[in-house]
Amino acid sequence: MEWEAIQNRLNTLLENGRHGELRGAMMMLNEVDIAQYMETLDKDKLLLMFRILPKDISADVFSYMSAEQKQTLIESIGDNEIRALIDDMFLDDAVDFLEELPASVVKRVLQTADPEKRNLINQFLRYPENSAGSLMTIEYLEFHGEDTVRQAMELIRKEGLDKETIYTLYIIDSTHHLIGTLPLRKMILASEDTVLSSIMERNPVSVCTTDDQEKVAELVRRYDLYAIPVVDKEDRLVGIITADDVMDVIEEETTEDFEKMAALTPSDDEYLKTSPFKLALNRIPWLLVMAIIAIFTGLIITKYEDVLQATGSVGIILTSCIPMLMDTGGNCGAQSSTLIIRGLSLGQITLKDFFKALWKEFRVAIIVGAVLFIFTFLRVMYVNPLFMENGTGITWQVALVVSAALFCTIMLAKALGCAMPMLAKRLGLDPALMASPMITTVVDMSSLFIYFNIAKMVLHL
Amino acid sequence: MEWEAIQNRLNTLLENGRHGELRGAMMMLNEVDIAQYMETLDKDKLLLMFRILPKDISADVFSYMSAEQKQTLIESIGDNEIRALIDDMFLDDAVDFLEELPASVVKRVLQTADPEKRNLINQFLRYPENSAGSLMTIEYLEFHGEDTVRQAMELIRKEGLDKETIYTLYIIDSTHHLIGTLPLRKMILASEDTVLSSIMERNPVSVCTTDDQEKVAELVRRYDLYAIPVVDKEDRLVGIITADDVMDVIEEETTEDFEKMAALTPSDDEYLKTSPFKLALNRIPWLLVMAIIAIFTGLIITKYEDVLQATGSVGIILTSCIPMLMDTGGNCGAQSSTLIIRGLSLGQITLKDFFKALWKEFRVAIIVGAVLFIFTFLRVMYVNPLFMENGTGITWQVALVVSAALFCTIMLAKALGCAMPMLAKRLGLDPALMASPMITTVVDMSSLFIYFNIAKMVLHL
Numbered sequence: 001m002e003w004e005a006i007q008n009r010l011n012t013l014l015e016n017g018r019h020g021e022l023r024g025a026m027m028m029l030n031e032v033d034i035a036q037y038m039e040t041l042d043k044d045k046l047l048l049m050f051r052i053l054p055k056d057i058s059a060d061v062f063s064y065m066s067a068e069q070k071q072t073l074i075e076s077i078g079d080n081e082i083r084a085l086i087d088d089m090f091l092d093d094a095v096d097f098l099e100e101l102p103a104s105v106v107k108r109v110l111q112t113a114d115p116e117k118r119n120l121i122n123q124f125l126r127y128p129e130n131s132a133g134s135l136m137t138i139e140y141l142e143f144h145g146e147d148t149v150r151q152a153m154e155l156i157r158k159e160g161l162d163k164e165t166i167y168t169l170y171i172i173d174s175t176h177h178l179i180g181t182l183p184l185r186k187m188i189l190a191s192e193d194t195v196l197s198s199i200m201e202r203n204p205v206s207v208c209t210t211d212d213q214e215k216v217a218e219l220v221r222r223y224d225l226y227a228i229p230v231v232d233k234e235d236r237l238v239g240i241i242t243a244d245d246v247m248d249v250i251e252e253e254t255t256e257d258f259e260k261m262a263a264l265t266p267s268d269d270e271y272l273k274t275s276p277f278k279l280a281l282n283r284i285p286w287l288l289v290m291a292i293i294a295i296f297t298g299l300i301i302t303k304y305e306d307v308l309q310a311t312g313s314v315g316i317i318l319t320s321c322i323p324m325l326m327d328t329g330g331n332c333g334a335q336s337s338t339l340i341i342r343g344l345s346l347g348q349i350t351l352k353d354f355f356k357a358l359w360k361e362f363r364v365a366i367i368v369g370a371v372l373f374i375f376t377f378l379r380v381m382y383v384n385p386l387f388m389e390n391g392t393g394i395t396w397q398v399a400l401v402v403s404a405a406l407f408c409t410i411m412l413a414k415a416l417g418c419a420m421p422m423l424a425k426r427l428g429l430d431p432a433l434m435a436s437p438m439i440t441t442v443v444d445m446s447s448l449f450i451y452f453n454i455a456k457m458v459l460h461l
Numbered sequence: 462m463e464w465e466a467i468q469n470r471l472n473t474l475l476e477n478g479r480h481g482e483l484r485g486a487m488m489m490l491n492e493v494d495i496a497q498y499m500e501t502l503d504k505d506k507l508l509l510m511f512r513i514l515p516k517d518i519s520a521d522v523f524s525y526m527s528a529e530q531k532q533t534l535i536e537s538i539g540d541n542e543i544r545a546l547i548d549d550m551f552l553d554d555a556v557d558f559l560e561e562l563p564a565s566v567v568k569r570v571l572q573t574a575d576p577e578k579r580n581l582i583n584q585f586l587r588y589p590e591n592s593a594g595s596l597m598t599i600e601y602l603e604f605h606g607e608d609t610v611r612q613a614m615e616l617i618r619k620e621g622l623d624k625e626t627i628y629t630l631y632i633i634d635s636t637h638h639l640i641g642t643l644p645l646r647k648m649i650l651a652s653e654d655t656v657l658s659s660i661m662e663r664n665p666v667s668v669c670t671t672d673d674q675e676k677v678a679e680l681v682r683r684y685d686l687y688a689i690p691v692v693d694k695e696d697r698l699v700g701i702i703t704a705d706d707v708m709d710v711i712e713e714e715t716t717e718d719f720e721k722m723a724a725l726t727p728s729d730d731e732y733l734k735t736s737p738f739k740l741a742l743n744r745i746p747w748l749l750v751m752a753i754i755a756i757f758t759g760l761i762i763t764k765y766e767d768v769l770q771a772t773g774s775v776g777i778i779l780t781s782c783i784p785m786l787m788d789t790g791g792n793c794g795a796q797s798s799t800l801i802i803r804g805l806s807l808g809q810i811t812l813k814d815f816f817k818a819l820w821k822e823f824r825v826a827i828i829v830g831a832v833l834f835i836f837t838f839l840r841v842m843y844v845n846p847l848f849m850e851n852g853t854g855i856t857w858q859v860a861l862v863v864s865a866a867l868f869c870t871i872m873l874a875k876a877l878g879c880a881m882p883m884l885a886k887r888l889g890l891d892p893a894l895m896a897s898p899m900i901t902t903v904v905d906m907s908s909l910f911i912y913f914n915i916a917k918m919v920l921h922l
Contacts, residue, residue: 028664032684157650166646167628167687184645185627189618203489221712223493224705226628226687243704244685247711251682254715255803258722262799262897263792271804272814276824283796283825284832290792291836294785299848301781308780309770319769319780320762323905324755326787331724331751331898335744338723342716343732353733363737364744371745375752387760436723436897437792444784 003033010037014045019052031057035064047076059088067100068273074105083112090164091117092137092245095124099134132216133209135249136230136239139164143171145179145197149190156184164242165227171200178229178237180204206231209238213249218347220246257345261338261435263290290441297445304452307461314398317384318455321402322448328372329409329447330440336361336417337439341431344421351426357418365414369407377403401455408454409447416442464494471498475506480513492518496525508537520549528561529734535566544573551625552578553598553706556585560595593677594670596710597691597700600625604632606640606658610651617645625703626688632661639690639698641665667692670699674710679808681707718806722799722896724751751902758906765913768922775859778845779916782863783909789833790870790908791901797822797878798900802892805882812887818879826875830868838864862916869915870908877903 006029013022026034038049038061050073053061062070062085074082086094086109098106098121110118120138127133141163143152152169160166169182180200190199206229207216220228220243228246230239256266263286267274301308309315340357343349349357380399417439421431455461467490474483487495499510499522511534514522523531523546535543547555547570559567559582571579581599588594602624604613613630621627630643641661651660667690668677681689681704689707691700717727724747728735762769770776801818804810810818841860878900882892916922 030666030684153649160646161650166649185617185621188614188627189622205491221708223491224708226704243687243708247682247685247704247708250708250711251807255807258719258799258803261719262795264796264799270809271800272810272817272821276821276828279800279821279825280828280832283793283829287789287792287796287829287833288836291785291789291833291840294788295840295844297784297788298781298845301784302777302845302848305777305780308777316763316766316769319766320759322783323758323762323787323909324752326784327755327758327898327902327905328748328752330791330901331748332744334723334898335725335748338719338725339732339740342719346712346716348731349733356733360733360737360740364740367737367741368744368748371741372748372752375749379752379756383756384759384763387763437788437795440791441788444788448784 006033007037007040014041014049022049023052023054026053026057031060032064034061039066039069043072043076046073050077055084059085063089063093063097066270066273070097071101071105074101074109079108079112082109083114086113086121087117090137090139091120091124092135092139092164095121095134098125099129127209130213131209132207132211132213132230132241133239135213135216135245136209136241137164137245138239140170140227140229140240141166142237143169143182143196145171145173145195145200147196148192149187149194149196150192152187152196153192165240168227168240169196169200170229170237170240171196172237176236178204178206178231178235181229204229207241208233214253216241217246217250217253221250222347253345257341257432260430260432261341263287263435263437286437290437293441293445297441297448300445300448300452304448304456307452307455310459310461313394314459317380317394317398318401318451320384321380322451324376325402325406325409325447325451326440326444328406329413329443330436332365332368332410333413333417333439333443334436336364336414337421337435340418340421341435344425344431351422354419354422357422358415361414361418362411365411368414369410372410373403373407376406397458401451401458404458405447405451405454408450409443412446412450413439413443467494468498468501475502475510483510484513484515487513487518488515492521493525495522500527500530504533504537507534511538516545520546524550524554524558527731527734531558532562532566535562535570540569540573543570544575547574547582548578551598551600552581552585553596553600553625556582556595559586560590588670591674592670593668593672593674593691593702594700596674596677596706597670597702598625598706599700601631601688601690601701602627603698604630604643604657606632606634606656606661608657609653610648610655610657611653613648613657614653626701629688629701630657630661631690631698631701632657633698637697639665639667639692639696642690665690668702669694675714677702678707678711678714682711683808714806718802718893721891721893722802724748724896724898747898751898754902754906758902758909761906761909761913765909765917768913768916771920771922774855775920778841778855778859779862779912781845782841783912785837786863786867786870786908786912787901787905789867790874790904791897793826793829793871794874794878794900794904795897797825797875798882798896801879801882802896805886805892812883815880815883818883819876822875822879823872826872829875830871833871834864834868837867858919862912862919865919866908866912866915869911870904873907873911874900874904 010025013025038046041049046069098109139162141155141159156166167184169187170178171180171182173179180202181204182196182200186199205219205223207219209230209232216228225243227240227242229237230241232238259266265282267282308319340349377399380402381396385394420434420439424434425431471486474486499507502510507530559570600623602616602620617627628645630648631639632641632643634640641663642665643657643661647660666680666684668680670691670693677689688701688703690698691702693699720727726743726746728743769780801810838860841863842857846855881895881900885895886892
């Protein structure tokens with residue numbers, strides 16, 4: 001059935017107060033879809049719907065709801081309901097949810113949780129945001145090297161239900177250090193009396209609680225893991241991070257890169273749910289910074305006004321080529337910086353490759369520059385005169401000035417587009433900040449400077 | 462141990478011909494790392510190393526090698542070795558690998574494979590590139606609804622070793638239609654005599670062989686799946702796609718978006734491994750397209766030359782503000798288009814939201830425009846004169862012209878930045894094509910047109 005048809009039926013049931021049928025319908029749907037449906041409801045209906053939900057899936061549905069709807073709901077339900085909800089949620093989902101709430105609501109929620117859970121949540125809330133510690137869950141199973149396959153299966157049958165994954169077994173020694181992992185599939189294929197230490201994989205890939213989520217994502221992607229173990233500073237196993245949470249991290253980090261590359265202050269909010277005021281606030285600072293830099297670009301023009309006011313049509317031709325020069329420079333810089341930024345973030349390029357990348361960009365710039373040099377020379381010589389009342393001023397020297405300046409601009413734009421993101425990374429900044437808008441602004445200034453000086457030299461202005 | 466230290470030791474062992482120790486060292490390493498190490502070797506050493514590799518991991522290591530190294534290797538080894546390699550690889554990895562090779566090599570590889578495998582590979586090679594069919598693997602286990610847990614466990618023990626995942630059981634009816642899925646964890650917790658149909662999840666999420674990989678990625682991300690079943694047009698189960706392959710797809714699609722947004726022809730090659738000529742070829746077409754559009758921007762300037770040559774310092778002030786106007790317009794457009802493109806690709810914005818998004822951008826543009834209007838007005842009035850020898854021409858009317866044109870440009874840039882990606886999507890094009898470079902070029906032209914007309918009106922030129 002189409003999603004719209006499903007929505008319509010649910011709406012009808014809800015409006016006619018047919019709660020039994022509604023609950024039955026819910027049982028047939030996926031938690032993600034129910035959460036999406038609940039996004040469309042107003043406060044009263046949301047609350048009603050939440051109470052109709054089969055109890056065993058309400059915590060799951062809740063985890064998939066948006067931060068706004070979660071908060072609306074929390075503010076409407078009683079302490080007992082909150083407590084039940086928090087107790088049913090996986091710890092990492094509960095922590096994520098609390099991190100999104102205002103402090104006052106967090107306080108209320110924590111007061112209602114049972115003391116043990118509260119302690120755990122508090123501990124998790126202390127991990128730095130975006131660290132492996134804040135992402136991990138403690139719902140995993142621990143085993144010892146001397147356990148047999150039979151014992152391990154018993155433990156899984158007994159306690160596996162509440163764990164986020166049972167597909168990797170984490171094996172620790174008596175001091176709680178992680179000594180190996182064992183994929184469940186490998187264990188199932190082994191005989192019942194095998195001890196785990198004889199079939200486990202030693203030296204498992206792991207991360208530390210304080211590692212950044214970017215590192216977590218890189219390792220999971222690199223080693224195709226379903227889950228990665230998290231250890232503390234003393235190398236003791238304290239949690240795991242599952243692949244589905246890592247996918248969300250990758251998505252978030254990528255969106256941040258896109259935003260920084262477009263001169264936006266990164267934000268976790270969904271576009272359609274963010275107020276115009278907040279959106280404007282994310283955009284204005286960078287626009288102002290770049291408008292300030294553009295003042296200097298303008299000053300260069302004022303400084304060389306004699307060039308632009310050259311006699312005949314030369315001045316106007318030179319002026320009319322400014323947009324082309326600026327745009328091409330900006331676009332060339334953006335092409336290089338995007339490839340470098342993406343390469344850095346996927347780990348395909350490292351800082352050690354600085355000169356290798358620069359040398360590559362240098363060669364690319366020569367090819368691209370040559371093609372555009374020829375195009376522009378011909379264009380100024382033969383196309384521009386067609387559109388001018390008085391095209392007599394256009395000599396091959398003028399065409400040479402424009403195309404030579406363009407060539408230099410391309411060389412410079414490619415070099416800066418390659419070097420600036422890498423220098424940013426070297427300085428501990430995010431390379432994505434050195435993307436198109438920043439490069440464009442810097443290239444503009446330099447290219448006009450080059451342009452006017454070439455004009456002065458060649459045309460003796 | 463640090464990666465560099467590991468590499469050095471392996472190099473020493475390799476150079477001294479200590480093959481036994483080298484093989485032992487390999488056994489301690491992860492396949493991904495071994496493949497990475499092999500990237501650094503020349504042809505002879507690569508071949509030597511490959512033959513030293515423990516046989517049971519050589520196919521895995523091979524899957525993780527780069528296309529270039531794979532081809533080098535294939536061209537050096539004998540038919541029997543190729544055959545053993547292909548037979549040991551998972552089918553989807555083998556198909557991926559063959560898709561990267563030149564036709565002549567593919568022919569040789571297929572001739573050596575056993576007939577059954579060859580048929581399967583041929584069938585897979587016929588699925589359109591980037592379709593679910595070309596991504597899927599057939600190494601999964603099928604069960605019937607009337608099977609008991611005991612029977613299912615037996616089948617898993619017997620055949621699970623060669624399957625890509627055994628963590629989800631796919632349950633079919635007598636006509637091979639997919640009727641349900643069952644997470645292994647749920648089955649392990651059930652008693653041995655339970656029949657699968659009583660505990661399976663009905664209406665499983667699935668994709669069709671012809672569905673695009675973007676849809677696959679969206680569903681896996683949305684429903685947090687470890688693997689998604691693939692059905693043919695008659696709804697019969699034909700394969701599965703695992704989450705690790707989906708992560709690669711997401712990474713690839715995102716990189717494509719980045720590339721298109723920077724006016725690059727998307728390419729699957731790693732930056733450092735691509736020749737300067739190929740890189741230049743990916744960049745030149747769009748640069749030329751935009752250079753051609755910029756001709757018209759230049760023509761607008763020629764058309765209004767009287768405005769820029771206005772008496773006193775008015776003409777030069779107006780000229781000097783062109784870069785600021787163009788840059789701010791481009792940046793504003795890029796901000797909007799990036800948010801819209803990203804929102805569209807994450808499914809947070811749909812075409813139905815067109816007017817909602819436009820109305821939001823309209824309000825954002827008014828706020829951003831107002832702030833930059835004030836900034837620019839003050840700047841032209843009070844900052845510019847400081848840097849000019851003859852600043853007498855700067856009246857409040859000139860400042861008004863510049864800031865009013867900027868305000869209009871921002872309104873236009875935001876509207877186009879929002880509308881163009883959505884229109885592209887409506888027309889079946891990729892929204893990412895309508896990113897910063899394209900928007901900048903279009904906004905430039907319109908903003909200069911607005912600028913000169915406001916100047917003519919207000920300053921009576």
